[in-house]
Amino acid sequence: MPKYTLRLKKKIQNPLHLDKISPDGFIDKKINSINDIETWEGNKKVKLKSIFNIKKDLRYKTEEVIIEILGNMANARRIGYQMTKGKITIKGEGGMYLGESMKGGQIIVEGNTGSWLGSEMIGGTITVSGNVGDGIGAASRGTTKGMIGGKIIVNGNSGSDVGAWMQSGTIRICGNSKMFPGLHMKGGTIYIGGNCQGRIGAQMISGKIIISGNIQANPLPSFSFDNISSKARIEKDSIDGPFYVYTGDNNENGKGRIFINVESNSQLKWYEKFLES
Numbered sequence: 001m002p003k004y005t006l007r008l009k010k011k012i013q014n015p016l017h018l019d020k021i022s023p024d025g026f027i028d029k030k031i032n033s034i035n036d037i038e039t040w041e042g043n044k045k046v047k048l049k050s051i052f053n054i055k056k057d058l059r060y061k062t063e064e065v066i067i068e069i070l071g072n073m074a075n076a077r078r079i080g081y082q083m084t085k086g087k088i089t090i091k092g093e094g095g096m097y098l099g100e101s102m103k104g105g106q107i108i109v110e111g112n113t114g115s116w117l118g119s120e121m122i123g124g125t126i127t128v129s130g131n132v133g134d135g136i137g138a139a140s141r142g143t144t145k146g147m148i149g150g151k152i153i154v155n156g157n158s159g160s161d162v163g164a165w166m167q168s169g170t171i172r173i174c175g176n177s178k179m180f181p182g183l184h185m186k187g188g189t190i191y192i193g194g195n196c197q198g199r200i201g202a203q204m205i206s207g208k209i210i211i212s213g214n215i216q217a218n219p220l221p222s223f224s225f226d227n228i229s230s231k232a233r234i235e236k237d238s239i240d241g242p243f244y245v246y247t248g249d250n251n252e253n254g255k256g257r258i259f260i261n262v263e264s265n266s267q268l269k270w271y272e273k274f275l276e277s
Contacts, residue, residue: 001027001065001086004034006052008071008092014042016051018095019078023065023086023105031056064105074114080107083124096133099126102150115159116140121147121169127155134159134178137171147171147188160197163190166207170235182209185256191234195264204249204256208232210239214264223248223258225271232259244268 004026017040026034034056035049048054052069064086073079076095080088084104094113099121107126115133118126119140132154137147138161146165157175164183173181176194185204192210198217201209210232219225223246232239243259260268 001062003057003059003062003066003068005055005057006048006067006069007055008069008073009051009053011072012041012051012075014044014075016041016073016076016095017078018073018076019081019100021048021067021069022080022083022088023067024083026067027065027086074112080105083107094128099124102126112156117154118147118150118152120145121150121152123150125151125153127153129155131156131175132158134161135164136162136173137166137169138163139165139184144184146184146186157194158192162192163188163207166190172234176213182207182256182258185209189234191239200260201249201254201256201258203252203254205252205254206256208257208259210234210243210259212239212261212264215260218268219246219258219260220249222251224250225274226257228262228272228275229259244271 037048067088069090072092073095074093078097080099082101087106090109093111094109096114097116099107099118101120102124103122104124109128112130113128113132116135117132118137139146144165147169148167149169152171155174158173158177160178160180162181163171166188167186168188170189172191174193177192177196179197180199182201182204185207187207190209193212195213196211196215226245226247229243229245230241242262246258248254
């Protein structure tokens with residue numbers, strides 16, 4: 001399969017809807033057909049060739065289509081929408097709704113990305129080298145079905161509502177997170193390697209949230225302190241603790257678990273008295 005390189009021609013001022021840029025949309029298409037794909041730039045219908053210089057390289061002998069995007073895509077929307085296979089690499093900003101409803105394949109962003117990364121994701125892997133906005137792996141506004149599979153890795157910081165309504169899959173935030181990670185969570189795993197502002201797991205029913213850094217607000221009162229665990233697991237990886245373990249959300253009869261690093265959260269030490277016989 002070939003590699004397609006899309007080099008941005010100009011600075012994008014208005015929202016650019018690029019849901020048709022995916023390996024599924026490019027497979028078996030001639031370069032002229034790809035150039036003539038229509039999309040929306042703000043309220044104006046344009047062709048891809050007016051936005052990008054597009055090249056098709058037949059020297060690549062991969063089994064799946066590769067798309068490389070060069071330029072600042074901060075105002076782009078829905079790149080990789082519903083993609084099932086192949087690979088997209090963005091060398092620059094990634095925009096909003098990247099990988100929405102993604103089913104397979106791989107997306108790599110060598111920069112920051114906007115909100116709703118991997119929203120309603122089903123499968124595949126998304127990796128972002130920089131920071132990401134709100135709603136990673138979350139349900140779209142007005143719906144209750146978030147991420148149900150796949151993996152999202154963010155090497156920087158995240159906004160709020162990470163994994164809201166999440167049902168399965170894995171989200172790893174290597175940096176800090178804002179409020180409400182795991183809001184309405186029903187399954188899956190969220191890992192935050194840095195600090196978290198708080199309201200962890202509000203109204204969660206199931207799943208697991210692991211915080212290796214400091215939490216800026218105590219666990220919600222609707223969670224019960226359970227024990228201290230020496231480790232926590234993410235898929236096949238073991239994360240060294242120890243961790244305070246909480247269960248809840250009891251307001252939802254939830255059975256979710258929150259692991260909070262002991263050494264980073266001395267303000268929670270008073271919970272240890274509940275372990276005394």
